Amino acid sequence: MVSQLQKVSTVDLYYICQMVDGVTRNPGEYLRNIEDIFGDMSSNSLVRKYPKWTCFHIFVEDLISSVIYEDADKSDNNPGNFWVDALIKSNGIKTSGVLGSEFDREDGYEYLELLQQDELITELCEAIAKQVFHVLFSNRGTMSAFGHMVDYYVLDTASSFMPDAFNQSGHLIRSTIPMWAKNAVFHRDKGRCVLCQTDLTRLFSLQAETHYDHIIPLARGGMNCVTNLQLTCSTCNLAKGARSSSTSREYESWYDY
Numbered sequence: 695m696v697s698q699l700q701k702v703s704t705v706d707l708y709y710i711c712q713m714v715d716g717v718t719r720n721p722g723e724y725l726r727n728i729e730d731i732f733g734d735m736s737s738n739s740l741v742r743k744y745p746k747w748t749c750f751h752i753f754v755e756d757l758i759s760s761v762i763y764e765d766a767d768k769s770d771n772n773p774g775n776f777w778v779d780a781l782i783k784s785n786g787i788k789t790s791g792v793l794g795s796e797f798d799r800e801d802g803y804e805y806l807e808l809l810q811q812d813e814l815i816t817e818l819c820e821a822i823a824k825q826v827f828h829v830l831f832s833n834r835g836t837m838s839a840f841g842h843m844v845d846y847y848v849l850d851t852a853s854s855f856m857p858d859a860f861n862q863s864g865h866l867i868r869s870t871i872p873m874w875a876k877n878a879v880f881h882r883d884k885g886r887c888v889l890c891q892t893d894l895t896r897l898f899s900l901q902a903e904t905h906y907d908h909i910i911p912l913a914r915g916g917m918n919c920v921t922n923l924q925l926t927c928s929t930c931n932l933a934k935g936a937r938s939s940s941t942s943r944e945y946e947s948w949y950d951y
Contacts, residue, residue: 700828701821705784706777710822711829713761714754718839724757731756732844737852740844741859743869743918750830750840750921754823762815766802776802778809778818785821787814832882834941837921838909842939845915869918871906879906883925888942889934892927905931910939 717724731753732740739749765777782789790812809815830836853860861867885895887902894904907926910916916939924941926934934940 700824702825702828703784703786703822705780707822707825707829710758711826714757714826715830715833715836715839717757718836718843721843727756727760728753728843728847732847733851735855737847738856740848740917741852741856741866744872744875744920746874746920748827748919748921749844749917750837750919751823751827753840754826755819758819758822759815762819763803763806766806768802776805778806778815781818781822782809782814785818787818787821789814831878831921832945834883834888834909834924835943838939838941841910841916841922844917845910848915848917863913865912865915866918868912871918871923875920875923876906878920879923879925880904884946886925886946887927887930888924888944889926889930889940891944892930894925894927903928907931907934909941914939 721728730736732749739745739752742749762776762778762781789809806815848866849864853864859866880894886893892902894902896902896904905926905928906923907930908916909922909924912918916922
């Protein structure tokens with residue numbers, strides 16, 4: 695069976711990816727928004743067992759939405775020219791004639807409210823979140839940075855609302871990794887240990903043992919999530935230890951230079 699193909703728009707996608715990556719690595723100015731996304735009861739989303747719509751998707755959706763509304767707030771300086779229009783057009787979102795109407799678009803918030811009546815902004819943010827995930831899931835550094843960004847909410851917030859999901863040591867109980875998550879990580883990491891590059895495909899040697907390692911260990915606030923997995927050999931995984939957060943910056947090139 696041919697796997698589902700991911701539609702990717704090029705309009706502003708890499709700008710958005712850069713923005714998302716920047717926030718995960720330097721979340722200081724965005725902490726209030728992160729609190730809104732993962733604080734209190736919302737932290738329950740961090741303890742779900744291998745959801746396909748991950749916490750990273752949720753974070754990206756919220757970040758895109760906030761920027762769309764910030765852009766509308768600047769409409770006094772540039773009335774009627776909104777970033778959301780370009781995003782809707784480039785992503786093929788059907789608007790039922792809203793964009794071409796005679797609606798007074800000088801008030802950005804009124805315009806966005808009109809779009810959201812048909813859940814167009816929700817649909818748009820979901821579509822873009824899928825594309826951003828398609829790009830940034832390939833970067834283990836981004837996934838690690840995101841894990842570090844939310845580890846506090848896993849250990850100190852979610853444990854208060856979902857105590858049954860945690861063990862006596864105070865970290866998440868380890869969950870069985872579903873096959874779809876293993877397949878995704880195996881293909882992303884090209885069947886090699888990300889730390890020592892050992893071939894784990896077992897095409898040439900049966901000695902290599904494949905481990906699906908938590909980038910952020912559960913003991914340090916890591917999640918049972920595909921975004922928190924990487925492929926390692928048994929030697930590297932055992933040497934890494936349960937309290938060490940490490941990954942690599944090495945990726946196989948498409949061709950030799």
